[in-house]
Amino acid sequence: MIIKNKAVVSDDWTILRLSENETPESVTVPVGKIIVPLKVWQAQRATLQNRAERGVWLASNERPEELKGEVEKFDVIAVDFPKFADGRGYSIAYNLRARLGYVGELRAIGDVLRDQMFYMQRVGFDAFAPRPDKNIHDALKGLTDFSETYQTSLDQKLPLFRRVKRDGIATAGSTNE
Amino acid sequence: MYKYDVYDHQIVDERVAQYRDQVRRRLSDELTEDEFRPLRLQNGLYMQIHAYMLRIAVPYGLVSSAQMRMFAHIARKYDRGYGHFTTRQNLQFNWIKLEETPDILADLATVEMHGIQTSGNCIRNITSDEYAGVAADEIIDPRPYAEILRQWSTFHPEFAYLPRKFKIAINGAAEDRAAIAVHDIGLSVLKNEQGEIGFRVLVGGGTARTPIIGSEICDFLPWQHMLTYIESIMRVYNQYGRRDNMYKSRIKILVKAIGIEEFKRQVEADWADIKNGPGTLTVEELNRVAAYFTAPVYETLPANDPGVALYKTENKAFANWLQRNVKPHKIPGYAVVVLSLKKTGIAPGDASAEQMDVVADLADRFSFGELRVTHKQNLVLADVKQSDLISLWKEAAEHGMASPNIGLLTDIICCPGADFCTLAFARSIPLAKMIAERFDNLDFQHDIGEIELNMSGCVNACGHNHVGHIGVIGVDKKDGGEWYQVSVGGAQGNDAAIGKIIGPSFNFQQMPEVIDRLLHVYVRERLEEELFIETVNRIGVTPFKEYVYATPINVEDTVDKDAYGFIEKPDNYTVQRKSRF
Numbered sequence: 001m002i003i004k005n006k007a008v009v010s011d012d013w014t015i016l017r018l019s020e021n022e023t024p025e026s027v028t029v030p031v032g033k034i035i036v037p038l039k040v041w042q043a044q045r046a047t048l049q050n051r052a053e054r055g056v057w058l059a060s061n062e063r064p065e066e067l068k069g070e071v072e073k074f075d076v077i078a079v080d081f082p083k084f085a086d087g088r089g090y091s092i093a094y095n096l097r098a099r100l101g102y103v104g105e106l107r108a109i110g111d112v113l114r115d116q117m118f119y120m121q122r123v124g125f126d127a128f129a130p131r132p133d134k135n136i137h138d139a140l141k142g143l144t145d146f147s148e149t150y151q152t153s154l155d156q157k158l159p160l161f162r163r164v165k166r167d168g169i170a171t172a173g174s175t176n177e
Numbered sequence: 178m179y180k181y182d183v184y185d186h187q188i189v190d191e192r193v194a195q196y197r198d199q200v201r202r203r204l205s206d207e208l209t210e211d212e213f214r215p216l217r218l219q220n221g222l223y224m225q226i227h228a229y230m231l232r233i234a235v236p237y238g239l240v241s242s243a244q245m246r247m248f249a250h251i252a253r254k255y256d257r258g259y260g261h262f263t264t265r266q267n268l269q270f271n272w273i274k275l276e277e278t279p280d281i282l283a284d285l286a287t288v289e290m291h292g293i294q295t296s297g298n299c300i301r302n303i304t305s306d307e308y309a310g311v312a313a314d315e316i317i318d319p320r321p322y323a324e325i326l327r328q329w330s331t332f333h334p335e336f337a338y339l340p341r342k343f344k345i346a347i348n349g350a351a352e353d354r355a356a357i358a359v360h361d362i363g364l365s366v367l368k369n370e371q372g373e374i375g376f377r378v379l380v381g382g383g384t385a386r387t388p389i390i391g392s393e394i395c396d397f398l399p400w401q402h403m404l405t406y407i408e409s410i411m412r413v414y415n416q417y418g419r420r421d422n423m424y425k426s427r428i429k430i431l432v433k434a435i436g437i438e439e440f441k442r443q444v445e446a447d448w449a450d451i452k453n454g455p456g457t458l459t460v461e462e463l464n465r466v467a468a469y470f471t472a473p474v475y476e477t478l479p480a481n482d483p484g485v486a487l488y489k490t491e492n493k494a495f496a497n498w499l500q501r502n503v504k505p506h507k508i509p510g511y512a513v514v515v516l517s518l519k520k521t522g523i524a525p526g527d528a529s530a531e532q533m534d535v536v537a538d539l540a541d542r543f544s545f546g547e548l549r550v551t552h553k554q555n556l557v558l559a560d561v562k563q564s565d566l567i568s569l570w571k572e573a574a575e576h577g578m579a580s581p582n583i584g585l586l587t588d589i590i591c592c593p594g595a596d597f598c599t600l601a602f603a604r605s606i607p608l609a610k611m612i613a614e615r616f617d618n619l620d621f622q623h624d625i626g627e628i629e630l631n632m633s634g635c636v637n638a639c640g641h642n643h644v645g646h647i648g649v650i651g652v653d654k655k656d657g658g659e660w661y662q663v664s665v666g667g668a669q670g671n672d673a674a675i676g677k678i679i680g681p682s683f684n685f686q687q688m689p690e691v692i693d694r695l696l697h698v699y700v701r702e703r704l705e706e707e708l709f710i711e712t713v714n715r716i717g718v719t720p721f722k723e724y725v726y727a728t729p730i731n732v733e734d735t736v737d738k739d740a741y742g743f744i745e746k747p748d749n750y751t752v753q754r755k756s757r758f
Contacts, residue, residue, distance in 0.1 A: 084338070085215055086420060087335075087336070087337065087340075088416055090334065090335045090336075090337075091412050091416045092416075094335055094412070098450075099450070115199065115212075115216055116337075119334035119337055120334075123334050123335050138207075146332065148184050148188055149188075150332070151328075151333055151404070152454075152455055153333075159329075159456055160328075161458075161459065161461075161462035161465075162455055162459065162462075164184065166462075166465060167183065168464075168465040168468050168469075169180065169468055169469060
């Protein structure tokens with residue numbers, strides 16, 4: 001089960017993580033819906049791109065620009081959070097969406113927890129695989145912690161001050177400048 | 178000052194609800210302590226040696242009388258009747274129970290306050306000039322920009338889990354009173370030759386383990402671009418700042434590693450597609466926010482009040498206070514008053530609930546209901562009629578807030594140190610107290626004149642030791658003892674400089690004598706009217722170093738006098754150090 005488009009849904013993608021004795025070149029990618037590491041995609045692109053369903057995941061120290069010009073090949077791109085306190089994934093997501101034009105499923109994987117998901121959804125994630133030891137229905141609540149935000153991000157192209165009429169005060173006294 | 182609209186209220190209220198649920202989940206063990214730690218830190222809650230500490234944001238140091246009364250209420254209801262004003266213009270309570278923190282934050286929300294992002298690896302409280310709006314040397318009032326930055330940085334989704342904490346300071350006057358050179362980003366508001374408003378942007382300044390003055394990344398950034406340009410700085414840092422070693426993770430290390438030119442190139446490359454985008458500030462928004470910072474309705478008054486002029490000839494204590502604690506105001510007949518929280522015997526920056534109520538009353542009666550917290554841990558009444566100075570002085574003195582020591586030796590900047598903080602190697606509050614007692618003689622202090630003595634209990638340098646004229650820092654000597662390194666020649670402001678370490682460290686008991694010897698060299702060497710820092714700059718560090726180390730410093734055994742009221746110090750005192758935070 002994952003969270004996608006703000007609902008708990010079943011999921012049939014498998015995430016491939018290399019074990020120590022496997023290399024991107026030699027690892028056998030099973031048939032079916034597999035989200036492969038970026039390095040495996042780059043090493044085996046010639047065969048993998050002929051598959052019907054393609055997924056790739058980025059580690060937090062990998063650059064989204066590595067996928068420049070081919071993001072549209074993927075049904076899903078995932079970004080791994082090795083620890084929830086590693087915030088690089090937020091900028092990776094932003095760049096995938098805003099700079100590389102990716103519009104498909106963008107999934108947060110790894111140490112994904114309820115209390116970070118509101119921010120994750122703001123920078124462009126629309127799918128979340130919460131850590132398996134956590135209750136996924138509980139995690140879903142994290143997407144609705146706030147109903148307003150001040151600043152622009154992927155989900156909100158206009159800052160609050162351009163979106164709404166904010167109250168000011170009628171000024172009394174002289175100005176300060 | 179700024180007032181919340183319906184959106185500000187909603188966002189802060191939703192934060193309280195979110196946090197209340199997080200605490201509930203922690204207490205029921207749905208959240209582990211490791212998972213909860215960054216959540217509580219981003220609400221200002223630290224675990225200290227004795228209890229939780231709650232840090233409340235005082236945006237750019239501005240606080241209303243109603244807010245100050247709420248601090249007093251919290252001090253009484255949830256703490257031990259006092260609070261501590263910090264070097265980042267915030268307020269800390271040191272004896273807090275986790276279970277009560279949601280209620281404290283709910284109470285704070287009723288007066289438009291919170292603990293959001295006062296800790297954690299995120300953008301922290303924006304700091305500014307404590308004399309903003311009233312300083313005679315002001316070019317542009319920085320507060321509207323600080324408030325706009327506060328809102329922009331609040332819950333910024335992309336920058337909540339940065340490599341390390343991130344501090345922004347903004348100054349708008351000829352003199353830098355916001356220490357912009359030692360911040361992750363330092364902004365100076367200025368006007369260019371065409372009269373347009375913009376910022377000089379410094380990046381990568383800081384203190385702590387790697388004290389360094391910030392580098393200029395932009396000499397004039399038009400104000401409209403403030404938010405998008407900072408967004409790009411943050412994005413480059415978030416992606417490339419080091420995360421493998423917390424001591425190398427601040428932006429200054431990144432800027433130093435790749436050089437300011439390369440850093441600037443990366444920032445401008447990132448900025449290219451958001452520059453002029455929807456994140457660009459509008460005149461309407463700037464005007465909306467700036468309208469909250471217009472000056473109060475001043476009376477037309479004579480430039481100098483005759484009553485004050487007469488009284489100061491009759492009363493030396495008042496004259497001393499006038500000289501040290503009262504600053505010029507740009508409006509004739511008004512004055513800026515600094516209420517000293519540096520009374521000898523009290524921890525620098527501490528205020529009791531009673532004092533908080535008193536200053537709230539003083540603010541209502543004498544200064545349009547507003548106060549400021551200074552980064553030197555004092556309070557300011559910014560708009561006082563000169564004709565009120567005598568009554569104000571008497572009342573402040575009655576409540577222990579009129580020590581005439583602003584800018585003098587006993588106006589010590591000091592972090593909480595090892596009495597409270599799990600990071601500290603050594604105590605700083607008892608040391609400050611011991612030094613203050615040694616040099617309590619006011620005539621001596623006035624003779625020494627302006628000097629900044631800044632002390633930190635550890636390398637994190639919360640007490641701004643690197644930029645103190647004399648800096649003292651607790652160092653880790655592995656033996657569990659308390660050792661202090663001393664630097665001279667640091668400075669804040671326009672001529673910001675990092676002090677130079679004079680040599681091997683000293684123990685707790687030796688420190689007052691070390692300070693005394695440094696002052697001795699100054700008194701011996703100074704030219705007429707020369708300040709301590711000017712003498713240091715002229716003659717260099719060597720004469721100070723030579724004299725301090727010339728003969729051994731033997732201290733008579735005053736060790737076991739309990740240095741600070743509520744901390745019991747065992748005979749074989751060793752500093753308690755727990756895990757971080």
